[in-house]
Amino acid sequence: MTAFAAEGARTRTAAxxxxxxxxxxxxxxxxxxAGDTPYGDAYRIGPxxxxxxxxxxxxxxxxxxxxxxxxxAAAPPDALLVSVSKRRSPRTLRRTFHISVDGEERFVxxxxxxxxxxxxxxxxxxxxxxxxxxxxxxxAAVVRNGAALILPAGPGSGxxxxxxxxxxxxWSYLSDEFALIDPQTLHACPFPKALCIKHGSFDRIRRLxxxxxxxxxxxxxxxxxxxxxxxxxxxxxxxxxxxxxxxIVFPKSVGSxxxxxxxxxxxxxxxxxxxxxxxxxxxRGGSLDLLADLAAGAECLVLHAGELSPTCDAIEAQVRRxxxxxxxxxxxxxxxxxxxxxxxxxxxCGLSGETAAAARSRDALLRxxxxxxxxxxxxxxxxxxxxxxxxxxxxxxxxxxLGAFLAEALEREGLCTPPSAAATLAAxxxxxxxxxxxxxxxxxxxxxxxxxxxxxxLLLKGxxxxxxxxxxxxxxxxxxxxxxxxxxxxxxxxQRLTAAGCRAGREHVRPGFFPxxxxxxxxxxxxxxxxxxxxxxxxxxxxxxxSTVPPDALWDQPQRVxxxxxxxxxxxxxxxxxxxxxxxxCHGLEHLRWTHDIHRFLESNxxxxxxxxxxRKAKAWRLALPVRRALxxxxxxxxxxGGVNEDVLSRFDVPAAxxxxxxxxxxxxxxxxxxxHIVTDVLSLPGWRDRRxxxxxxxxxxxxxxxxxxxxxxxxxMAAAHALRLMRPLVGRFAxxxxxxxx
Amino acid sequence: MVLPRRGVRVREIDGEGVTYDLAHHSxxxxxRLALAVxxxxxxxxxxxxxxxxxxxxxxxxLDEVERYVEETLDALLEAGLADVLLERSGS
Numbered sequence: 001m002t003a004f005a006a007e008g009a010r011t012r013t014a015a016x017x018x019x020x021x022x023x024x025x026x027x028x029x030x031x032x033x034a035g036d037t038p039y040g041d042a043y044r045i046g047p048x049x050x051x052x053x054x055x056x057x058x059x060x061x062x063x064x065x066x067x068x069x070x071x072x073a074a075a076p077p078d079a080l081l082v083s084v085s086k087r088r089s090p091r092t093l094r095r096t097f098h099i100s101v102d103g104e105e106r107f108v109x110x111x112x113x114x115x116x117x118x119x120x121x122x123x124x125x126x127x128x129x130x131x132x133x134x135x136x137x138x139x140a141a142v143v144r145n146g147a148a149l150i151l152p153a154g155p156g157s158g159x160x161x162x163x164x165x166x167x168x169x170x171w172s173y174l175s176d177e178f179a180l181i182d183p184q185t186l187h188a189c190p191f192p193k194a195l196c197i198k199h200g201s202f203d204r205i206r207r208l209x210x211x212x213x214x215x216x217x218x219x220x221x222x223x224x225x226x227x228x229x230x231x232x233x234x235x236x237x238x239x240x241x242x243x244x245x246x247x248i249v250f251p252k253s254v255g256s257x258x259x260x261x262x263x264x265x266x267x268x269x270x271x272x273x274x275x276x277x278x279x280x281x282x283x284r285g286g287s288l289d290l291l292a293d294l295a296a297g298a299e300c301l302v303l304h305a306g307e308l309s310p311t312c313d314a315i316e317a318q319v320r321r322x323x324x325x326x327x328x329x330x331x332x333x334x335x336x337x338x339x340x341x342x343x344x345x346x347x348x349c350g351l352s353g354e355t356a357a358a359a360r361s362r363d364a365l366l367r368x369x370x371x372x373x374x375x376x377x378x379x380x381x382x383x384x385x386x387x388x389x390x391x392x393x394x395x396x397x398x399x400x401x402l403g404a405f406l407a408e409a410l411e412r413e414g415l416c417t418p419p420s421a422a423a424t425l426a427a428x429x430x431x432x433x434x435x436x437x438x439x440x441x442x443x444x445x446x447x448x449x450x451x452x453x454x455x456x457x458l459l460l461k462g463x464x465x466x467x468x469x470x471x472x473x474x475x476x477x478x479x480x481x482x483x484x485x486x487x488x489x490x491x492x493x494x495q496r497l498t499a500a501g502c503r504a505g506r507e508h509v510r511p512g513f514f515p516x517x518x519x520x521x522x523x524x525x526x527x528x529x530x531x532x533x534x535x536x537x538x539x540x541x542x543x544x545x546x547s548t549v550p551p552d553a554l555w556d557q558p559q560r561v562x563x564x565x566x567x568x569x570x571x572x573x574x575x576x577x578x579x580x581x582x583x584x585x586c587h588g589l590e591h592l593r594w595t596h597d598i599h600r601f602l603e604s605n606x607x608x609x610x611x612x613x614x615x616r617k618a619k620a621w622r623l624a625l626p627v628r629r630a631l632x633x634x635x636x637x638x639x640x641x642g643g644v645n646e647d648v649l650s651r652f653d654v655p656a657a658x659x660x661x662x663x664x665x666x667x668x669x670x671x672x673x674x675x676x677h678i679v680t681d682v683l684s685l686p687g688w689r690d691r692r693x694x695x696x697x698x699x700x701x702x703x704x705x706x707x708x709x710x711x712x713x714x715x716x717x718m719a720a721a722h723a724l725r726l727m728r729p730l731v732g733r734f735a736x737x738x739x740x741x742x743x
Numbered sequence: 744m745v746l747p748r749r750g751v752r753v754r755e756i757d758g759e760g761v762t763y764d765l766a767h768h769s770x771x772x773x774x775r776l777a778l779a780v781x782x783x784x785x786x787x788x789x790x791x792x793x794x795x796x797x798x799x800x801x802x803x804x805l806d807e808v809e810r811y812v813e814e815t816l817d818a819l820l821e822a823g824l825a826d827v828l829l830e831r832s833g834s
Contacts, residue, residue, distance in 0.1 A: 288761060288763035
């Protein structure tokens with residue numbers, strides 16, 4: 001009688017974290033960033049964003065060959081920085097490849113053929129700590145008909161080969177090494193890294209008629225020769241979407257015997273899942289409930305695998321039987337029971353299920369995050385601790401660009417953070433520092449070019465705040481650099497930037513639309529990865545403000561600050577506050593990061609602010625409404641800060657014209673409601689001639705603009721491009737873009 | 744007398760159990776009879792009495808259950824999931 005089995009199933013993260021960190025990006029950014037012609041690419045593979053930086057063209061080509069579909073224009077702030085550098089030993093002259101993630105050296109390999117597998121390995125290792133919001137199981141995962149099947153097992157058990165076999169039969173791919181489980185929904189989520197097949201399975205893959213991404217063998221440490229299979233090449237719907245886990249199949253062995261599947265109890269399955277989990281300790285007691293719920297909602301089986309094809313037959317036959325049985329069985333609703341049942345952690349701290357669920361909502365986490373940033377973290381962090389929400393909160397803070405601020409607030413209050421959340425926040429902070437250092441380094445030649453060309457400019461938003469308010473690199477991340485120039489300098493600035501190697505972004509609807517109607521032009525530096533510069537001729541997007549805000553509005557008494565070793569100008573204190581408020585209001589006050597900027601600005605400058613001057617300018621420039629809305633939002637979110645009280649708010653209580661309200665309410669929706677955007681802009685323009693020119697430009701754009709809507713060139717391509725553009729209002733509803741339709 | 748160690752949580756699934764040790768982040772599996780033993784550990788009931796109760800509830804042979812209960816208690820203690828409660832002198 002097997003009575004009891006207890007085994008320490010500790011996560012591998014601890015073992016990995018003991019690996020000595022031989023290099024730190026924050027410690028030597030200039031050396032890394034000053035490398036010769038570094039090629040870099042940004043990708044978002046499932047939930048993981050990464051930026052590959054290397055001077056090795058072959059590696060870049062091979063990696064891009066596997067992940068071309070996941071390439072993004074620029075690395076988001078939360079991207080992992082994966083860098084591969086070649087070095088030669090001065091003593092032996094032997095060449096080695098050094099693979100680092102976020103500045104921490106993970107592998108050093110001598111053979112070129114070992115580089116790509118180790119880059120993959122390094123990314124997988126980093127994913128454990130970079131994706132703290134997911135429960136991670138060492139498993140392959142596939143999905144069909146909205147139901148996921150996971151194959152949890154250790155290395156060498158054939159799960160990748162099995163996944164490839166199932167994808168070949170019409171399953172869609174979710175992941176190879178990691179099954180990412182969303183703790184709220186228990187859905188397996190896609191993380192479509194390339195399948196890594198070991199040499200023992202090459203023939204099995206070939207017999208199925210599947211192709212490797214290339215005929216080249218790679219070398220992956222003790223695993224020997226490996227090749228990659230690009231899941232996109234396996235079928236038209238090769239990569240699936242998140243789905244509930246319906247089958248948990250543990251592959252136990254690979255041999256020539258006839259394959260068979262046997263059921264195991266769900267408790268046993270939960271225990272076996274824990275043994276191959278990477279995040280058991282991170283979720284603490286929540287792991288138990290999550291694994292139990294996962295097993296309870298699935299059919300749990302052990303697979304004694306044989307040849308690939310019969311093994312896939314056996315799995316599919318079992319799946320068909322279960323599907324037939326499930327159609328008549330109430331077990332189908334098991335996975336949704338999790339949401340209805342009060343969670344054990346909630347019971348422990350005496351909260352009802354409903355209260356606990358409310359505390360887990362995004363809004364509640366946002367409120368908690370704001371309380372922490374406002375200096376009231378004690379109660380919130382106690383609740384996070386009791387409900388096991390620390391990791392979600394840390395993850396959310398990083399997603400919102402506030403991870404470093406949260407870490408700073410916790411440090412200031414001397415609060416203890418659970419190790420996993422602390423690691424997430426610390427990693428994010430290092431990343432912010434590295435990214436800001438990179439942006440500043442790349443910004444310098446551009447600023448020099450403008451200065452030499454006699455183009456005066458002001459820095460706005462993130463760069464201005466980092467230089468004046470925060471004073472350090474590892475707090476506020478920047479995605480781009482915003483510059484304000486005089487409208488009359490627009491052409492000259494464009495020439496200087498082009499001469500400095502920058503390329504202009506997407507063409508406006510017609511030449512001359514910028515700066516006459518549109519407020520900014522986008523440029524990209526010649527670096528890899530490039531840095532985006534938004535060159536503004538006016539500080540605010542709504543066309544209405546082009547006529548109400550004078551061209552030199554933010555230019556009086558600018559302050560001089562140091563950034564990237566250069567002396568630059570930023571708007572004066574009062575002007576800066578107006579700009580921050582109106583900018584946040586024009587984006588619907590939906591970004592906590594920007595309201596937090598205002599809160600910090602008020603905290604730091606509140607006593608010295610000349611509210612009379614702010615009131616006078618806001619009223620004269622018809623900005624009283626957005627300023628009031630922004631200050632009110634900051635007060636509601638962070639409490640009374642910087643002397644913003646009812647008296648101050650009442651200064652901006654002036655009746656707003658219907659056009660002011662329309663322009664402000666429409667501004668956050670410019671991308672999703674292009675027709676309303678055009679109507680609002682036309683109504684905002686002062687003269688009939690401007691209105692006519694604006695309408696002509698937006699309705700009949702120039703060919704240079706239409707070229708960006710449709711990449712192919714053939715007879716009638718313009719008509720196709722116009723059709724695509726007209727469909728934008730429909731497509732825009734589903735597209736995740738914040739880019740205005742008219743620019 | 745044996746009682747469950749503080750900080751060890753158990754979740755029952757289909758009559759079997761999975762344990763989680765919050766201090767050491769280790770997980771364990773309890774089959775039906777082991778779960779029956781675990782749920783009756785209260786620091787007051789002797790192993791003999793425990794075996795009697797389980798044998799009666801499960802309608803199993805008492806000798807076999809007694810041996811089994813002893814093995815389970817040893818395993819639980821060895822795994823650090825339960826503690827021996829020492830009787831205080833004079834109490």
